[in-house]
Amino acid sequence: MPHSSENYENEVSNGKNLRSIKCKYCSSVILSPASASFANFEFDLPLIRQSKANESNPETERVSLFWVVSDMFTFQNVGFSNTVGNNKYLTCADCEAGPIGYHDIPSKKSYVALNRVNHR
Numbered sequence: 014m015p016h017s018s019e020n021y022e023n024e025v026s027n028g029k030n031l032r033s034i035k036c037k038y039c040s041s042v043i044l045s046p047a048s049a050s051f052a053n054f055e056f057d058l059p060l061i062r063q064s065k066a067n068e069s070n071p072e073t074e075r076v077s078l079f080w081v082v083s084d085m086f087t088f089q090n091v092g093f094s095n096t097v098g099n100n101k102y103l104t105c106a107d108c109e110a111g112p113i114g115y116h117d118i119p120s121k122k123s124y125v126a127l128n129r130v131n132h133r
Contacts, residue, residue: 021078024132025051030080035131039108042089043130049080049087058126059102059112078127079114085123 024031028051034044057073082088092109094102099118103125104111114125 021051021127021132024127030132032132034080034125035133036090036105036108036110036113037129037131038110039105040131040133041105041107043091043105043113043125044080044082044088049082049125052079052081052124053077054079056115056124058115058129061110061112061129076126076128079124080127080130082123082125083121085116085121088123091123 026047029047030044030049030051032046033042034049035042055075055077056079058076059071059073063071085091085093090106091113092104092106092111093116094104094112096118101116101118102112103114103116103123105113111129113129114123116123
């Protein structure tokens with residue numbers, strides 16, 4: 014489901030996340046308020062629900078709204094997948110739902126897709 018930035022304007026304060034960012038599936042806290050910066054760019058992220066037939070070539074969705082985390086120790090609960098190219102995919106550390114975003118290995122920055130998490 015594509016989301017326009019208007020849906021999320023009330024989640025951003027001074028360029029940072031206003032509220033806690035939580036897993037959509039188990040409500041585990043992934044990021045504390047004001048710990049990530051808002052960014053708007055396009056990235057093809059694998060779908061959370063994949064059919065087993067597509068394991069070698071996963072279906073993706075173009076995502077364009079992200080929370081950017083500069084230091085992986087900022088996360089409260091996040092897991093990292095095996096390396097895929099220059100990225101590791103991010104999952105909820107508690108229920109392993111994901112990917113909720115990705116970690117860019119060269120820049121050491123992590124990107125959490127706004128449409129893959131809850132804001133509470």
